[in-house]
Amino acid sequence: EAGVAQSPRYKIIEKRQSVAFWCNPISGHATLYWYQQILGQGPKLLIQFQNNGVVDDSQLPKDRFSAERLKGVDSTLKIQPAKLEDSAVYLCASSKTSGGWTDTQYFGPGTRLTVL
Amino acid sequence: AQKITQTQPGMFVQEKEAVTLDCTYDTSDQSYGLFWYKQPSSGEMIFLIYQGSYDEQNATEGRYSLNFQKARKSANLVISASQLGDSAMYFCAMRALSSNTGKLIFGQGTTLQVKP
Numbered sequence: 385e386a387g388v389a390q391s392p393r394y395k396i397i398e399k400r401q402s403v404a405f406w407c408n409p410i411s412g413h414a415t416l417y418w419y420q421q422i423l424g425q426g427p428k429l430l431i432q433f434q435n436n437g438v439v440d441d442s443q444l445p446k447d448r449f450s451a452e453r454l455k456g457v458d459s460t461l462k463i464q465p466a467k468l469e470d471s472a473v474y475l476c477a478s479s480k481t482s483g484g485w486t487d488t489q490y491f492g493p494g495t496r497l498t499v500l
Numbered sequence: 501a502q503k504i505t506q507t508q509p510g511m512f513v514q515e516k517e518a519v520t521l522d523c524t525y526d527t528s529d530q531s532y533g534l535f536w537y538k539q540p541s542s543g544e545m546i547f548l549i550y551q552g553s554y555d556e557q558n559a560t561e562g563r564y565s566l567n568f569q570k571a572r573k574s575a576n577l578v579i580s581a582s583q584l585g586d587s588a589m590y591f592c593a594m595r596a597l598s599s600n601t602g603k604l605i606f607g608q609g610t611t612l613q614v615k616p
Contacts, residue, residue: 415602426504426591426606427545440601473543479602486533486552487595487602491545 385410388492390476396498402464405495408457409478415439416453417489418461419475427475433459463497471499502527504592504607511612513582520567521577521610523592529553531597534575535604536566539589548590551575582614 389408397403409416415434419427430449432440435456444451448467453459463470473496477489503526513519525534536548551559551566559566567576575594579586589611593604 417602424608426593426609427604428606429603432601432603440603475543475545477545486550488535488547488550489602489604490547491537494543494545496543 388476388478388490390474390492390495392495393493394496394498396500397466399468399499400465402462403466403497404460404462405474405476405497407459407461407476407492409459409476410480410490413478413480413490414456415479415481415487416459417477417479418451418459419477419491421473421475421494423472430461466497466499468499471497473497502529502532502594502596502605504594504605506592506607506610508610509608511610513579513612513614515584515614515616516581518578518580519582519612521579521590521592521612523575523577523607525573525575525592525594527573527594527596529596529598533595534566534568535593535595536564536575536577537591537593538586539591539609541588545591549577579612584614584616587612587614 418430421427433453451461473494475494477491479487479489505524532553534551538546549561565578589609591609592607
């Protein structure tokens with residue numbers, strides 16, 4: 385079974401530019417998550433989708449970040465415009481069911497973003 | 501609110517020896533799940549082991565076991581017979597039923613280095 389796929393793996397941009405990340409979850413997984421992991425810290429949830437609906441985006445900086453999951457499969461996370469503090473690893477994860485408390489999340493390899 | 505605390509920023513262990521990575525958690529929920537993930541330098545978060553709050557037995561998965569002490573709110577990871585490939589960052593995480601979403605709360609992580 386293929387794992388969670390993410391691209392690109394690395395991205396370097398100048399501040400105020402825009403950037404987009406792509407994620408393809410494990411086949412059949414209903415729930416998709418985007419996490420931000422700043423160096424030296426644990427991941428922090430940005431947004432959670434169940435199928436193509438948003439379940440939780442309380443920690444998404446909506447003035448600059450946006451995400452979509454059209455057709456309930458793959459997803460795109462965009463930053464526009466980027467700031468220096470957005471430098472981080474962006475991790476996508478998926479889980480089989482509705483994200484219940486016993487549901488295991490499986491992560492992709494992440495995209496390492498550097499904002500100069 | 502839920503919180504995970506990992507007090508060991510870095511640990512060393514000799515190859516083939518056992519090592520314990522500490523994790524304490526704080527929640528007022530009765531229903532919650534505890535997870536351990538491994539993050540090698542490549543960046544991917546690899547799921548290791550899960551313990552539910554109602555599970556009476558400690559979880560085990562191969563060389564990994566979870567020492568779950570509910571009254572003390574601790575969920576330590578034990579790695580037996582350490583291997584060089586175990587060198588990585590290890591994160592403890594939890595999800596509680598009351599969160600109503602799949603959000604995982606992560607600790608700060610512990611870096612483990614296995615010495616030959």
